[in-house]
Amino acid sequence: MPKHLLNPNKWIDLYADYLFNYTITRVNDKEMSQDLVQETFLAGLKSMKNFKGEASERTWLISILKRKIIDHYRKINSNKGKAEVRITYNSDTETEGDWLEEQVADPFDKTAEDKIQNEELSDAIYNCLSKLPEKQATIFRMKTIEGYETEVICNELNITSSNLWVIIHRARTALAACLEENWF
Numbered sequence: 001m002p003k004h005l006l007n008p009n010k011w012i013d014l015y016a017d018y019l020f021n022y023t024i025t026r027v028n029d030k031e032m033s034q035d036l037v038q039e040t041f042l043a044g045l046k047s048m049k050n051f052k053g054e055a056s057e058r059t060w061l062i063s064i065l066k067r068k069i070i071d072h073y074r075k076i077n078s079n080k081g082k083a084e085v086r087i088t089y090n091s092d093t094e095t096e097g098d099w100l101e102e103q104v105a106d107p108f109d110k111t112a113e114d115k116i117q118n119e120e121l122s123d124a125i126y127n128c129l130s131k132l133p134e135k136q137a138t139i140f141r142m143k144t145i146e147g148y149e150t151e152v153i154c155n156e157l158n159i160t161s162s163n164l165w166v167i168i169h170r171a172r173t174a175l176a177a178c179l180e181e182n183w184f
Helices: 008-027 030-046 057-077 112-129 134-145 150-157 161-182
Strands: none
Touching (some): 008 057, 112 134, 112 161
16 A cells, blocks of 8 residues: 555544454453553554555554554563552551452461451452463462572473563453452
8 A cells, every 4th residue: 555545534443442342352441442442543653654554554553463462461561570469458448459459467466367368369260260261370380489580480381481471461451340240
């Protein structure tokens, strides 16, 4: 397709649904998918002069979108070195934690009630974990529960580190939804 046939005025009508469906299956978040598609259209507008016409307009937009999705996961995973577990969670406050580890009581200040609550949470986590696809459950268990290093998991399961973090993100999302429904 020659450069002069790019028509950004029709991109939303022609490609928005396709790009959204492509994105939602990869990020599993409606708002983020919409944002990524918008960013794709904006990046397409900014780089129209670089379009060589070697691919169709849709293929070109998909290639931009793929980079946006990768950048999205890189941004998320750049925080992976930060601790998720904040052991000093104070259950007397009305604030809710970002992730289930914050709901666990401080192990140095355990009461009988805390012990029961931790056991209930543990049972709920393992119940929800059993509902995940096998690969997701295995990777989540290895990384989050058993504490394996990323490189060890990737080598053992023959996956890339970015794939590992995508799988862990999906597992966390599914576990959070399951726990919300079955435990909290």
